[in-house]
Amino acid sequence: MSPAAPAGGSGGVGAAAGRTGGASGGTSGGAGGVAGGAAGGVAGDGVRITSSLLVPLGELQFKFSPSGGPGGQNANKVNSRVELRFDIAGSPSLGPRQRARLLDRIGPELRIVVDDERTQGRNRRLAIDRFRQRMADGLHVATPRRPTRPSRGAKERRLSEKRRQAERKRDRRVPPEE
Numbered sequence: 223m224s225p226a227a228p229a230g231g232s233g234g235v236g237a238a239a240g241r242t243g244g245a246s247g248g249t250s251g252g253a254g255g256v257a258g259g260a261a262g263g264v265a266g267d268g269v270r271i272t273s274s275l276l277v278p279l280g281e282l283q284f285k286f287s288p289s290g291g292p293g294g295q296n297a298n299k300v301n302s303r304v305e306l307r308f309d310i311a312g313s314p315s316l317g318p319r320q321r322a323r324l325l326d327r328i329g330p331e332l333r334i335v336v337d338d339e340r341t342q343g344r345n346r347r348l349a350i351d352r353f354r355q356r357m358a359d360g361l362h363v364a365t366p367r368r369p370t371r372p373s374r375g376a377k378e379r380r381l382s383e384k385r386r387q388a389e390r391k392r393d394r395r396v397p398p399e400e
Contacts (some may be wrong), residue, residue, distance in 0.1 A: 268315075269350055271357045277315050282353070283307040284346065289337040296340065303337040304345040306353055320361060327360045 251322040255288065286301040309319065311330040315370075324332075336349040 225267065246278075262362070269354055271354055272361060275315070275320065275357075277308070277313070277357070281308075281313055281315060283348075286342060297319060302340060302342045302345055303335070304342065304349045306332075306334045306336075306349040308332040308353065308357075322366075323363075324357070324360045328356065332356060 245257045285305040289303040
């Protein structure tokens with residue numbers, strides 16, 4: 223019994239600690255930088271949202287867990303599901319107008335969950351891409367619509383078509399009998 227205990231204690235706990243340590247270690251931005259460097263728009267030190275906004279990887283919190291659904295043995299062993307969280311209200315990298323716009327459109331925290339792919343690295347890249355897209359959409363300022371007037375020719379075409387249609391309908395009528 224004693225030989226099984228040390229093997230289970232060192233191998234089982236160490237392996238489990240290594241897996242969960244990697245998962246909980248990923249809650250800091252440091253672990254996100256490893257795979258994040260391969261994703262487009264990710265600089266060595268952060269995620270480029272717009273030309274004026276770079277979110278440091280340290281502000282992104284990653285959490286990894288097993289992905290649900292079918293997948294056989296791989297699904298039970300690998301923490302491939304990625305949850306990315308970003309604190310909009312407390313982020314020092316956002317300016318006051320950017321923060322106000324994002325709080326209004328997204329809320330105090332942005333949460334993105336990805337379990338589309340079989341590997342953690344690809345899911346992490348997808349999460350960063352979706353984060354970048356959601357942030358860019360939230361910061362986008364729509365250009366106001368300038369009201370325009372129809373041209374004289376457009377008015378005349380509309381009225382002549384209206385007259386033609388009225389004439390067509392008038393021709394279809396059956397004359398009243400006396």
